[in-house]
Amino acid sequence: MNDQTNYGGTNYQVNTGENNTNVFYPEPEVPIVGIPHNLPRIHAQAFVGRSQELEQLHQQLQQGSRLAISAISGMGGIGKTELALQYARHHLEQETYPGGVCWLRAREADVGTQIVSFARSRLGLKVPEGLDLQEQMGWCWQHWREGAVLLVLDDVTDYGLVQPYLPSGDRFKLLITTRLQLGKSFQQLEIEVLQEAAALDLLRALTEAERIDRQLETAKSLCQWLGYLPLGLELVGRYLAQKPDLALDEMLQRLEAKRLDARALKRVEAGMSAQLGVAAAFELSWQELEGAARELCYLLGWFGLAPMQWQWVESCFADGDPEDLEDLRDDQLIRFSLLQRSGERTYLLHQLIREFFQAKSIAHSHPEAVDALKRSICRVMAEIARTIPQTPTLMEIARLTPAIPHLESAAQHLTDFYSDEDMLSALTGIAKFYSGQGQYQQAEPWYIAACNTASQRFEANHPSIAGSLNNLALLYHSMGRYSEAEPLLVRSLAIYEQQLGADHPHTATSLNNLALLYYSMGRYSEAEPLLVRSLAIYEQQLGADHPGIALRLNNLAELYRLMGRYSEAEPLLVRSLAIYEQQLGADHPDTALSLNNLALLYHSMGRYSEAEPLLVRSLAIYEQQLGADHPGIAGSLNNLAALYRLMGRYSEAEPLYLRSLAIHEQQLGADHPSTATSLDNLALLYYSMGRCSEAEPLYLRSLAIYEQQLGADHPDTALSLNNLALLYYSVGRYGEAEPLFVRALGILFDRLRETHPNTQTVWKNFLSFLEQVIEAGQTDRLSDHPATQGAIQQLLQGQ
Incomplete structure (x- = not known):
């Protein structure tokens, strides 16, 4: 091909065919001493991490009763030539191939000519004159030196071109290195990148071991950036050896700044088996690709650095023929080892090839074509993001997890190619993926990014800004960071009132969310008017019997329940249940939720006999409509179990709690905050039954989950500390109970105020x-903490 490609501002020139005079030179005729060979006079400074491959290669070559052919395949820079050289040199020393070791350069001069030249110069054969090349070849094979022979064909680009020159007979062993996937008819050894330990060993060998070990974490990051590719590691290692004052972190910064255009990745030294820098090595494969295959590469380079599901790629080419796309993938990219199959309809780019593809797309003569490809990725990622539920189950997490690195990469690097709404959908979707699993710390930067994006892309006080503020506030609510959530919700409400009106449903939702925050903070008197107003807006906008009204009735009733205003809560819940039954049906999941909430009110009022049938019916609806293992059922099981516990019906409560815990672990994960709640509830039952030794490990595990997922100073963590403290208190382990109480109170005074229930x-x-400690005369077992000593003095003075 004649087109010249500009990569990162530098023209990578690759010498091929007769013009390549950098590597090998014609060999003069020499006397035959020992086993004849023409192995290149180059030596690797270090060769690590390939002992298993060397053994596997030897086993492959010794199999079969006919010509044994084994192919070392893989991407450029993976170390195919070096592995072949190491194998050939080792077995030359072992005298495994007394008939000779013949190294043939498949990409350069005619292979037949090289074989005849070897026969003359190394074997001392006098090839008869007057024969054409094919006849000369045949004569050479017939008169070849006795014993097993190793033929190495290095860098085969087209097996069909070299096949006519090959011998027959089981004493000839043919070793091929190639970037091609040659198919199942060959014994193929596809080598992978190095493991981290081997990569570090290679750097130690190329520079100073102490230098690497002194900056070990940076060295690991360096290996990771290079994708553990042997060529990249060798080039960087040799570069570092030449620059003893260059710190590894500075080397990493240079790579990150200049990418494949960094000098370290282009400087090839004499004596290396590789004769090309990283980008130039990839260029050899690139030149083999047709135009449509290159277009596919431009697209793939902008996905994240993780396995790609092929359906996403197909969706980017929505108007194309999927079969044509498959052919480009299989016959071009995979064939030339530019793309790797990593699973069923799942493919992976090496990160340096990804860098190469990105640079090629940046240098494209028609950038608008590449921009269109980037926009297609953003569109597909936004579509995936919109499928992320608020609380994903483990099955949904498994479905979504492969897409998250690509969602994150596009959200970070392709922001200019997203539409405004798609950008918000992508950022919010990523945040929901993490927050729905209780991974609030991971979710926070994405919700913040959504807020910033909305502020940048929309005019001041646009409703989309309010929505993003609301989402971040709800996250802070879940994290117990109430003081940070409040101003966000207040501002969100103000925007909705200003832009959409005081009576808009979005305004009502904002009022509801601010009210929920206030009653989590114990500020019930401030929450009540907001809920009343929210309910009034919905009644006005949706009608008195709309299902949306039932939900708001439930929220207001829950506030009244917490305030002990049971007589005001009951009619609201009764009305809510009537709306759901009338509008959605007696067996709808929302009806089950309303039954559950009315039962909780009766539970709080001590009307257990009225609560029980409601909870039983609620559970039956959930099981019928959602399935026996749906996460929504776990809450219903928990509530019924709690009622049985208070009624002293422990044997009926225990299997319900156990089933609730099993559902949360199975559907949401062993470390989800909801799993911690189930553990707490089961522990409380065992505590009530006097089975304290069984309760303790459950409380400890629950506390660990809360601390890990919600944070050490979350109000729910404080309640978990309190529960464990009560257990220790009940069994006389006063010295262990006290610090838990003190820590819990510190969190609650800081987060919820002194007046919170x-x-x-x-x-x-x-x-x-x-x-009890004072009465037992064991105050000496307590600490000198001011809170403890102050409370003791207060109690003693009151006696």
Whole structure:
């Protein structure tokens, strides 16, 4: 091909065919001493991590009763030639091939000519004159030196061109190195990149071991950036050896700044088996690709650095023929080892090839064509993001996890190619993926990015800004960071009121969310008017019997329940249940939710006999409509079990709690906050039954989950600390109970204030604990913490 490709501002020139005079030179005739060979006079400074491949290669070559052919295949720079050289040199020393070791350069001069030249110069054969090349070849094979022979064909680009020159007979062993996938008719050894330990060993051997070990973490990052590719590692290692004052972190910064155009990846030294830099090595394969295959490469280079599901690629070429796309993939990219199959309809790019493809697309003469490809990736990623549920199950997480690296990469690097709405969908989807698993720390930067994006892309006070603020506030609510959530919700509400009107449903939702925050903070008097107003808006906009009204009735009733205003809560819940039954049907999941909430009210009022049938019916609806293992059922099981526990029906409560825990572990994961809640509930049952030794490990595991997922200072973590403290208190382990109480109170006073019901409950538990310690005369087992000593003095003065 004649087209010249500009890569990163530099023209990579690749010498091929007769013009390549950099590597090998004609060999003069020499006396035959020992086993004849023409192995290149180059030596690797280090060869690591390939002992298993050398053994496997030898086993392949010794199999069969006819010409044994084994092919070393893989991407450019993977170390195919070096592996072949190491094998040939080792077995030359071992005298495995007394008939000779013949090294043939398949990409250069005619292979037949090289074989005849070897026979003359190394074997001392006098080839008769007057024969054409094919006849000369045949004569050479017939008169070849006795014994097993190793023929190495290095860098085969077209097996059909060299096949006519090959001998027959089982004493000839043919070793091929190629970037091609030659098919199942060959014994093929596809070599992979090095493992991390081997990559580090290679750097140690090329530079100073102490230098690498002194900056080990940076060295690991360096290996990772290079994708553990032997060529890249060797080039960088040799570059570092020449620059003893260059710190590894500076080397990494240079690579990150200049990418494949970095000098370290282009400087090839004499004595290396590789004769090309990284980009130039990839260029050899690139030159074999046709135009449509290159277009596919431009697209693939902008996916994330992770396996790609082929259906995403097909979706990017929505108007193309999937079979044509398959052919380009299989016959071009995979054939030339530019793309690797990593699973069923799943493919992977090496990160340096990905860098190469990106650079090629940047240098494209028609950038608008590449921009269109980038936009197609963004469109596909946004479509995936919109399928992410608020609380994904493990099955949904498994479905979505492969897409997340690509969603994140596109959201970080292709922002200019997203539409405004798709950009918000992508960022919010990623955030929901993490927050739905209780991984709030990972979700936070994506929700913040959504807020920033909305502010940049939309005019001031646009409703999309309000929606993004609302989402970030709900995350902070879940994280217990109430003081940070409040101003966001207040601003979100103001935007909705200003832009959409005081009576818009979005305004009502914003009022509802701010109210929920206030009652989590114990600020019930501030929450109530917001919920009342939200309910009024929905009644006005949707009608008195709309299902949306039922949900708001439930929320207001829950506030009244928490405030102890049971007589006001009951009619709201009764009305909510009637709406659901009338509008959605007696067996709808929302009807089950309403039954559950009315039962919780009766539970709080001590009307257990009325609560039980409602919870039983609610559970039956969930099981019928959602399936026996749906996460929504776990909550219903928990509530019924809690009722049985309070009624002293422990044997009926235990299997319900166990089933609730099993569902949460199975559907949401062993470390999900909902799993921690189930553990707490089961532990409480065992505590109530006097089975404290069984309760303790459950409490400890629950606390560990809360601390890991929600944070050490989350209000739910404080309640978990309180529960464990109560257990230790009950069994006389006062020295272990006290620091848990103190820590719980510190969190609650800081996050919820002194007047919050949860704070008051834990404070009362702490005082009861101290009273028992004083009564038992064991205050010496307590610490000198000011909170503890102050409370003891308060109790002693009150006696």
